[in-house]
Structure formats: structure tokens, C-alpha cells
Amino acid sequence: MDESTTDAVDDPAAETENEAEEETDAEWMEPADKPILEFLQSEDAFEPAQLDEAGLCPGNFGAYRCRELTKYGLLNNPITGVYEVSNLGEQYLDGELDPSELEPDE
Numbered sequence: 001m002d003e004s005t006t007d008a009v010d011d012p013a014a015e016t017e018n019e020a021e022e023e024t025d026a027e028w029m030e031p032a033d034k035p036i037l038e039f040l041q042s043e044d045a046f047e048p049a050q051l052d053e054a055g056l057c058p059g060n061f062g063a064y065r066c067r068e069l070t071k072y073g074l075l076n077n078p079i080t081g082v083y084e085v086s087n088l089g090e091q092y093l094d095g096e097l098d099p100s101e102l103e104p105d106e
Contacts, residue, residue, distance in 0.1 A: 032061070034093075048083070
């Protein structure tokens, strides 16, 4: 088998794997959102900078996603820069809530 044949065989599998990684539970969500929620669900995680330290995503992106998740009710923001998983966020992580039905707070 030459290289071009190997590439043709490998590419569809890679594309399928990449597509699976890009799937989200709602149109407004990013692939990093569920891992962010799961990480923040732990008792000792509450700041976007910790997402960067854990290797989940860059801190600035984590902060942006935390603001978006708060807008949709999946996180609470009790103090500037501090986030906690809300009751809706817990329901989503437990598979009891479809985030595509959530509307943003404006």
C-alpha cells in the first residue's frame, strides 16, 4: 500500500473522531463546556484560571465560557471571577436537562 492509499484510509476515521469531539448538547455550547462544568463541580475548583492550570482550556477562554454558562443558568457567579455549578448545571451533568431548551438571560 502506498502513502496516498494509507492517507485516504486514515482520513475518514480521523474526520469521524474529530466530528465526535466537536459535538455538543446545544447549538450555543462549545465542546469544552461539559468538561468545564465537570471540573467546576469539584469542591476545590471555582475560578477560570484553574481551568488553564488543569489543562482544560486557556484561562481567557474559560472565563468567557463560564460567563456564557452563567448566562444560560448552568453556573452561578456569586462573586466576580468565582463560579459554581447551579442546580440546572447539576441536572445537566446528571443527564436530566437538555441544554438546547435553555434561553440566555439578557
